[in-house]
Each structure stands twice: as C-alpha cells, then as structure tokens.
Amino acid sequence: xxxxxxxxxxxxxxxxxxxxxxxxxxxxxxxxxxxxxxxxxxxxxxxxxxxxxxxxxxxxxxxxxxxxxxxxxxxxxxxxxxxxxxxxxxxxxxxxxxxxxxxxxxxxxxxxxxxxxxxxxxxxxxxxxxxxxxxxxxxxxxxxxxxxxxxxxxxxxxxxxxxxxxxxxxxxxxxxxxxxxxxxxxxxxxxxxxxxxxxxxxxxxxxxxxxxxxxxxxxxxxxxxxxxxxxxxxxxxxxxxxxxxxxxxxxxxxxxxxxxxxxxxxxxxxxxxxxxxxxxxxxxxxxxxxxxxxxxxxxxxxxxxxxxxxxxxxxxxxxxxxxxxxxxxxxxxxxxxxxxxxxxxxxxxxxxxxxxxxxxxxxxxxxxxxxxxxxxxxxxxxxxxxxxxx
Numbered sequence: 001x002x003x004x005x006x007x008x009x010x011x012x013x014x015x016x017x018x019x020x021x022x023x024x025x026x027x028x029x030x031x032x033x034x035x036x037x038x039x040x041x042x043x044x045x046x047x048x049x050x051x052x053x054x055x056x057x058x059x060x061x062x063x064x065x066x067x068x069x070x071x072x073x074x075x076x077x078x079x080x081x082x083x084x085x086x087x088x089x090x091x092x093x094x095x096x097x098x099x100x101x102x103x104x105x106x107x108x109x110x111x112x113x114x115x116x117x118x119x120x121x122x123x124x125x126x127x128x129x130x131x132x133x134x135x136x137x138x139x140x141x142x143x144x145x146x147x148x149x150x151x152x153x154x155x156x157x158x159x160x161x162x163x164x165x166x167x168x169x170x171x172x173x174x175x176x177x178x179x180x181x182x183x184x185x186x187x188x189x190x191x192x193x194x195x196x197x198x199x200x201x202x203x204x205x206x207x208x209x210x211x212x213x214x215x216x217x218x219x220x221x222x223x224x225x226x227x228x229x230x231x232x233x234x235x236x237x238x239x240x241x242x243x244x245x246x247x248x249x250x251x252x253x254x255x256x257x258x259x260x261x262x263x264x265x266x267x268x269x270x271x272x273x274x275x276x277x278x279x280x281x282x283x284x285x286x287x288x289x290x291x292x293x294x295x296x297x298x299x300x301x302x303x304x305x306x307x308x309x310x311x312x313x314x315x316x317x318x319x320x321x322x323x324x325x326x327x328x329x330x331x332x333x334x335x336x337x338x339x340x341x342x343x344x345x346x347x348x349x350x351x352x353x354x355x356x357x358x359x360x361x362x363x364x365x366x367x368x369x370x371x372x373x374x375x376x377x378x379x380x381x382x383x384x385x386x387x388x389x390x
Contacts (some may be wrong), residue, residue, distance in 0.1 A: 051092050072119075142156075170220065206221070238371070242273070
C-alpha cells in the first residue's frame with residue numbers, strides 16, 4: 001500500500017515537473033519570438049520616394065526590385081483597380097525596403113485615392129485602395145497689370161496653372177501677347193482641392209474677368225459644365241485670337257521668366273508678329289494642311305484649309321514641327337512650326353494671313369462666333385452666378 005502511494009506521488013510529481021517544463025519552454029519560445037519581432041522592427045528600413053517619370057514597371061526596375069516581386073506588385077495593383085495608363089508625374093509614391101533591400105511595401109498617392117501593396121512575412125502580397133480625405137478651398141484674386149500678365153498675376157501669388165488656365169479661357173477673345181496694357185485689370189476666382197498631406201489634387205477656375213484698354217471688359221463663368229460670358233456665349237469659337245499662343249510661349253520660355261511682349265504690324269493683307277526665332281506657332285483652327293515647303297519671299301511656309309472655305313497661312317518659319325505634312329489633319333492650337341526669318345525678312349517674325357476663298361480678311365476685325373450657346377431658360381441663373389463673383 002505504501003509503495004503504491006509512493007509511486008502515485010512520484011507519478012504526480014513527474015507530471016507536475018513535465019507541465020512546468022512545457023510551460024517554461026513555451027514561455028522561452030515566446031520570449032524568443034518577441035525578441036525576433038522586436039529585432040525586425042528595430043531594423044533600419046529604407047524609404048524611397050519619387051513620382052512617375054516613366055511606367056510603374058520601369059520605376060520599380062530602377063529601384064532594383066526583384067523581377068518576381070515586380071510581377072506580383074503589378075498584378076496586385078491591377079487587382080485593386082489602379083489604371084497604369086493614368087499614372088502621371090504629379091502622382092507620388094513611397095517604396096519601403098528592408099535593410100537588405102528586400103521589398104516590403106509600396107504606396108501610390110493619386111490625390112483622391114491611395115493604392116498600397118504590402119508583402120507579408122510569408123511572401124503573400126496584400127493590396128488595398130483607400131479614399132483620401134479632401135480639403136476644399138476657394139480663392140479670389142484681383143489686381144492690375146504692370147508690364148505683363150504673367151508677372152502681374154504671379155505677384156499676387158496666383159499659381160502657374162491658374163494663370164495659364166486664365167489665358168486659355170480667353171484665348172478666343174484676347175491676345176495676351178499683344179493686347180495687354182499697363183493699368184488693365186483682372187480678377188480670377190478658383191478652387192483648390194488638397195488631400196490631408198497637403199498635396200494639391202487639382203485647381204479649377206470658377207470665374208474670370210479681364211478689363212483692358214485694347215480688349216474691353218471680358219467675363220467668363222463656369223456654369224453647367226462650360227465657360228460662358230454674360231450673354232450665354234461659350235468661350236470657344238472657330239478661330240483662336242492669334243497663332244502665337246500665350247500658353248505655348250510661356251511654357252517655351254519657362255515659368256521663371258516673363259515672356260517677351262510681342263508686337264505686331266498690320267500690312268495690307270495680313271499680320272506680322274515680331275517674335276524671337278524659335279517661338280512656337282499654332283494653327284488657329286481645325287483644318288487640313290494643304291501646303292508645306294518653300295514659297296518665294298515667305299520662306300518656309302504652311303497653308304491650312306479650314307471649314308467654310310477659310311485658309312490660313314504662316315510664313316518665314318525657321319522650321320516645321322515634327323510630323324507635319326500635306327494632308328495632315330490638325331486641331332485648333334496644334335503646334336505646326338516655329339518663328340524665323342526665312343525668305344525675304346528683315347528680322348524674325350511670323351507672317352500670318354487669312355482668306356475666305358480668294359478674299360483676304362482683316363483677322364483682327366473678324367467677328368467672333370461662339371461654338372455653343374446656353375439655353376435661354378438658364379440665362380437668369382447664369383446672371384445670378386455672375387453677380388456672385390462680380
């Protein structure tokens with residue numbers, strides 16, 4: 001009996017020690033696991049930031065990401081609905097690598113949405129799309145012209161894209177290269193959308209006004225999806241105000257300097273725009289190129305046929321734009337060549353002419369015809385909107 005009791009005690013003691021040992025081992029394993037986790041967390045991670053100057057695949061390759069990871073990253077972003085064709089230079093990304101340069105995660109910020117891909121410790125790729133919180137603000141800026149439009153608006157802290165948008169809206173009404181005068185006034189109202197990180201998603205002009213000595217007062221307001229003046233006439237028309245576009249010239253000479261104030265003289269049949277050699281020249285309307293080549297005193301010459309029997313010509317070009325040929329269809333504002341002094345010319349300038357059939361026309365006095373008109377029933381609402389801004 002005593003031996004049985006002693007054996008039972010020993011057996012119970014053995015099990016107690018065994019259980020304690022298991023608990024101890026488990027505890028030690030947990031401590032080791034925690035230590036390993038902390039060690040991983042304490043590793044110095046590598047963060048690479050950038051924006052899309054190329055395709056997603058090329059961006060990843062330049063960062064030395066492994067081919068297998070690249071394929072899985074692209075596949076993951078495809079599953080989350082990212083449109084690779086819409087990745088732009090203003091879209092930011094951040095790639096996280098381990099201290100040994102192994103891929104851990106990537107976040108792409110497209111403004112309204114963020115797209116993330118993460119590689120788990122087991123090698124599984126997780127992906128997610130998140131809607132960013134957006135801040136919306138409205139700005140109203142007015143001022144007077146001193147020297148030129150660009151420097152005058154920039155002095156009021158108007159962003160570059162809004163200045164160019166302003167000139168785009170009035171591109172069918174005002175030639176901002178020749179008609180701007182000191183003392184003219186302007187006003188622009190626009191909204192800005194930013195995400196929580198402060199990144200500008202987009203800006204849009206809501207209303208614009210230019211009142212000038214040469215131009216008179218011009219107003220445009222964004223209403224029902226288009227820009228209209230106070231009479232309900234849309235901003236766009238068949239012909240641009242001039243073949244030398246403010247946007248192209250400002251971009252050509254960069255934002256860091258004011259564009260030259262171009263002047264013109266009006267010979268009997270056309271307009272001579274004095275400008276530096278290399279200044280971009282645009283088609284003033286949709287059409288088809290009917291002549292490209294040397295033409296007597298005009299030097300390098302282009303003729304474009306437009307609807308309703310109109311023709312425009314561009315002479316003394318220093319060179320032609322790429323992919324310009326007879327029969328090519330061009331859109332209003334398309335680049336066709338560059339100002340020069342070829343042929344008979346005392347200096348660099350563009351000889352611009354327009355005719356209907358064989359009848360030459362004074363382009364500066366052509367009546368503007370809007371491409372759209374607002375339905376009369378909306379005019380009262382349009383006028384109320386204009387009153388809000390002006």
